[in-house]
Amino acid sequence: MALVGRLKDDETLSKYFTQVDLLNEWFKSSFLQLNVGKTKEMIFGGKSDNCGPQKVRISDKEVELVETFKYLGVSIDNKLTFSDHVHVVYKKAQQRLFLLRKLKYFNVNQSVMELVYRSLIESILTFNIVTWYGTTNVKNKAKLHRIVATASKLVGQPQRQLTSLYEAAIKRKALKIVRDPIHPLNPCFEILPSGKRYKVPLARKNQFKKSFLPSAVTILNSSRIT
Known part of the structure; x- marks a missing residue:
């Protein structure tokens, strides 16, 4: 609660x-x-x-x-930087890369390697990514991107980038809200008179610009509204 x-x-x-x-x-x-x-x-x-x-x-x-508290699996700080959460995720992912290295040593099939990566590493990198990734600073994002780059080398083929996974997750969540008239955020997705784009919410502070609602509207506007 x-x-x-x-x-x-x-x-x-x-x-x-x-x-x-x-x-x-x-x-x-x-x-x-x-x-x-x-x-x-x-x-x-x-x-x-x-x-x-x-x-x-x-x-x-x-x-x-x-100043910090773990709520529903995400470490939240009072400045909403999510630095503590990134640190925890990075540490967990680093530990699980050890398993990929072992599998590569035993010449495990590439498809199995990719399945292990997506199940055990990508899953923790993207857990509740809609909440925290947008406001994470460049330095912390780079740490997580290094995990993906290392895993790509071990697996033997490029893996999905976190930015694209974040945008896909944002779009899925936004469309779900738009289609749910009783969702508290549904009225925030206001369609302009043209019927083709959503009204971008006014955001004076950079932190709010990177939060879910403005990001979701921007992503929906960049694609065709269905």
Whole structure:
């Protein structure tokens, strides 16, 4: 479970704490006990000392404020750089390249090598790629691309590049949202009067420009809308 709030001023901050209290009361009325020790709070796009003197408390215990947290398999940091996630993925992929090297040493068939790569290495490189790849910096992307390049040499043929896999994943997700009228993001995909392109959302900050929605609209606009 994740409680997300957009805090702009004292009023929204007060509403946020009210929601936390209501959540706490719901747990009590439902005879459930939340593990406060495993519950974390993270503030995005701001400093922790600007969140006000009041701290989030559940069952009279203060919730720990963190800068990074692993949620649904992705390591998220409060600056949304996903550097920690890339580090974990890179380390895992490096370890699994050892298996490819062993298979190459024993002259395993190329098709089997490619199957092993896609199953054990590409799968972790692309896990939830829609969420994090777009905002990852060039240096971290280069680290992951080296994994693909090394695997391509071991397998004996070029493997799919992460950028193309990311764009394909973005397009699949975007089309699924467009075709689902009850999806929360469906209204964000607004077709222009021409009926051929989607309206590009206004994005002042570079971080938002690289996030899912603007990226999805750009990719859909570059292809024919069906």
